[in-house]
Amino acid sequence: MSFNQQVYQLCRKIPRGKVSTYKAIAEALNTKAYRAVGAALRNNPFAPKVPCHRVVASDGSLYGFQGKREGMALQRKQQLLESEGLIIINKKVKDFEEKLFKF
């Protein structure tokens, strides 16, 4: 099982209405390659299967989703996350630590 596959498998385990962080995933894989996790999700070969939008930065901010490219579906993702029970405020997840899913 390659590194990416592990990442996808973990992401799939994130329940609806919860989020996780790149760091948590990396730690769950017993590694510190936070960035590799992000790179894996960026590929995201299993678009609907792997809810990559439920994975945020360690401080609850939306690193990379909208933070980098504002022309992206920023409100789209936000609304999607909100429909799952999450609330995004100022590019950050409200009650992030509370909604954080730990493996």
Place this chain on the structure above:
DNA sequence: CGGTTGACCAAGT
């Protein structure tokens, strides 16, 4: 096999 890169992170300025 070396060098660069990155949907990261933590600490410092």
Place this chain on the structure above:
DNA sequence: GACTTGGCCAACC
């Protein structure tokens, strides 16, 4: 509170 720096590690030249 916005920006910069150094470090981490897998993936891709």
